[in-house]
Amino acid sequence: MNAIETHALTRVFGKTRAVDAASLAVPAGTVFGLLGANGAGKSTLLKLLTGHLRPTNGTISVLGEAVSGPRPALWERMGYVAQSRYLPGWMTGIECLRFAGALHRGWDGGKAEGLARRLDFPLNARIRDLSRGHYVRLQIALAMGHNPELILLDEPTSGLDPVGRHELLGILVEEIGRRGCTVVISSHLVEDIERLADTVAIMEAGRIVACGPVDTVKSEAANGAATVSLEQAFFTYINRRQS
Amino acid sequence: MNIEIDTGNGVPIYLQIVEQIKRNVAMGRLRAEEGLPSVRQLAVDLTINPNTVARAYLELEHEGIIYKRQGQGTFVSAQAEETSRRERQREAAALLEQALAEAFDSGMTREEIGELYRRLIARYGKEQSS
Numbered sequence: 150m151n152a153i154e155t156h157a158l159t160r161v162f163g164k165t166r167a168v169d170a171a172s173l174a175v176p177a178g179t180v181f182g183l184l185g186a187n188g189a190g191k192s193t194l195l196k197l198l199t200g201h202l203r204p205t206n207g208t209i210s211v212l213g214e215a216v217s218g219p220r221p222a223l224w225e226r227m228g229y230v231a232q233s234r235y236l237p238g239w240m241t242g243i244e245c246l247r248f249a250g251a252l253h254r255g256w257d258g259g260k261a262e263g264l265a266r267r268l269d270f271p272l273n274a275r276i277r278d279l280s281r282g283h284y285v286r287l288q289i290a291l292a293m294g295h296n297p298e299l300i301l302l303d304e305p306t307s308g309l310d311p312v313g314r315h316e317l318l319g320i321l322v323e324e325i326g327r328r329g330c331t332v333v334i335s336s337h338l339v340e341d342i343e344r345l346a347d348t349v350a351i352m353e354a355g356r357i358v359a360c361g362p363v364d365t366v367k368s369e370a371a372n373g374a375a376t377v378s379l380e381q382a383f384f385t386y387i388n389r390r391q392s
Numbered sequence: 393m394n395i396e397i398d399t400g401n402g403v404p405i406y407l408q409i410v411e412q413i414k415r416n417v418a419m420g421r422l423r424a425e426e427g428l429p430s431v432r433q434l435a436v437d438l439t440i441n442p443n444t445v446a447r448a449y450l451e452l453e454h455e456g457i458i459y460k461r462q463g464q465g466t467f468v469s470a471q472a473e474e475t476s477r478r479e480r481q482r483e484a485a486a487l488l489e490q491a492l493a494e495a496f497d498s499g500m501t502r503e504e505i506g507e508l509y510r511r512l513i514a515r516y517g518k519e520q521s522s
Binding site for chain 1: 397399400401403404405431432435436440441442443444486512
């Protein structure tokens with residue numbers, strides 16, 4: 150069963166096709182990595198999947214439900230770590246977690262606050278005063294507190310120091326292992342994707358230029374030659390398209 | 393047990409685990425009947441997808457290096473050491489042959505190669521026995 154399916158998904162902003170005819174399938178219980186340079190369309194694709202953006206064309210199915218805009222009932226079943234700051238700056242972290250707890254039916258307050266503590270998060274600081282690293286940590290606790298079936302993360306490790314990045318990846322690995330939930334993670338850091346993903350899609354200028362199991366994408370890029378790293382494969386695909 | 397993942401070298405991560413567990417067995421760092429970490433634990437330790445660890449364990453199980461005991465975990469099998477050592481010896485033999493081809497190709501004579509070989513083996517022999 151697929152947790153996510155899109156068909157010819159397209160989103161246009163003015164003259165730009167931010168996502169261009171993207172068709173993909175994410176099997177339930179797997180980790181799907183979205184790899185691309187900044188501006189490749191990863192964030193737009195994720196916002197289409199969560200329903201925060203409406204598609205211009207094409208279809209989306211998430212956890213068996215059609216999505217073409219906001220679906221609050223579906224948000225109960227997914228967690229989303231955005232790249233932009235959207236949480237109210239005047240709240241403190243602990244207020245924000247409890248507010249989320251009041252909104253979500255299946256909220257596990259102990260888990261969320263435990264995660265926040267483990268991540269060494271200043272629960273009583275105001276959100277507007279949080280560093281990028283702390284803001285991401287708060288979002289992680291918010292995204293996992295209701296034990297969602299699907300977690301979408303938009304560049305969660307960007308702007309984190311190596312320690313923070315290692316911690317965050319560790320928590321993700323635990324989450325994947327514990328419940329077999331489906332994870333979609335975007336990154337421009339190839340190593341993150343190589344470590345975590347079962348399947349990877351490489352995006353460039355809104356299009357998916359390669360998609361498949363990580364080892365398959367690597368061996369196809371190698372084209373019969375010796376093995377290549379995912380990073381080398383990434384550049385091979387990008388260059389093939391540009392030449 | 394000592395495993396390090398290198399994401400830059402192109403070898404699939406599951407294969408890196410398979411090879412390094414065999415190496416640990418061949419070098420005596422993992423003994424027969426010794427328990428391995430759970431899939432989840434090793435995934436957390438190495439910061440990699442648990443599915444990848446599961447795939448590596450499945451491969452090692454197929455090769456008879458490890459086996460599962462119902463409800464107790466995963467263990468190194470009795471014949472693992474012998475299998476791993478033989479595999480390592482095959483790899484070493486292949487490397488030696490490659491080095492020999494390289495030496496002839498560089499223009500070294502049989503005598504020069506023989507002389508070098510005797511010197512090297514005398515040195516390594518000493519290190520082994522000390």
